[in-house]
Amino acid sequence: EVELVESGGGLVQPGGSLRLSCEDSGLTFSDNWMSWVRQAPRKGLEWVANMNKDGSEKYYVDSVEGRFTISRDNAKKSVYLDMNSLRAEDTAVYYCARGFGAYSVWGQGTLVVVSS
Amino acid sequence: EIVLRQSPGNLSLYPGERCTVACRASQIVDDNFFAWLQHKPGQAPRLLILGASNRATGIPDRFSGSGSGTDFTLTIRRLEPEDFAVYYCHQYARAPLTFGGGTRVEIK
Numbered sequence: 001e002v003e004l005v006e007s008g009g010g011l012v013q014p015g016g017s018l019r020l021s022c023e024d025s026g027l028t029f030s031d032n033w034m035s036w037v038r039q040a041p042r043k044g045l046e047w048v049a050n051m052n053k054d055g056s057e058k059y060y061v062d063s064v065e066g067r068f069t070i071s072r073d074n075a076k077k078s079v080y081l082d083m084n085s086l087r088a089e090d091t092a093v094y095y096c097a098r099g100f101g102a103y104s105v106w107g108q109g110t111l112v113v114v115s116s
Numbered sequence: 117e118i119v120l121r122q123s124p125g126n127l128s129l130y131p132g133e134r135c136t137v138a139c140r141a142s143q144i145v146d147d148n149f150f151a152w153l154q155h156k157p158g159q160a161p162r163l164l165i166l167g168a169s170n171r172a173t174g175i176p177d178r179f180s181g182s183g184s185g186t187d188f189t190l191t192i193r194r195l196e197p198e199d200f201a202v203y204y205c206h207q208y209a210r211a212p213l214t215f216g217g218g219t220r221v222e223i224k
Binding site: 035037044045046047050059060061062095100101102103104106107108109 | 166
């Protein structure tokens, strides 16, 4: 059973914006930290951002700080990643994952391609 | 930032062989907040080990993790055909969370 479903990926020009969404079909969304992890083509996994249960704590990898914003809507059981000022190096499959780290539940990923 | 260096980068082994992957952290990983994940092409990553040595739910006992502080090891006792994949170490002790560069385990 797929518990996390991402959407919103696609092709965007450098400097553009995109919003990724991740809907959680589990029963305890509002009790969990939520995270985003990405994998660029032919590269390894890279942690991007995470957020606590009520959104009062957010952390980002340095390379996206100030450009990406993680947010959540507990009523909709969804987490979002707003990505601005996109660069070619942001091209990757973006996964949402449940938890602060050591993720046991992942989505299938959504592909973001930044290219002109 | 805690940098994780995995070795080796690639392993070529026969099914049934023992597989050992090492990961060294640039700083002590507090409380052993350390994990190992398996990743196959086109699939979501799969958590194998958390807390440095605890198998995640449903993970076969041929997978084991050990280590503490800055040095950690993943061992696969006897490789099964489905175990050929990329393996990542991961620290979740402090932000920014980090992953190692990955170890590709290939069939010889």
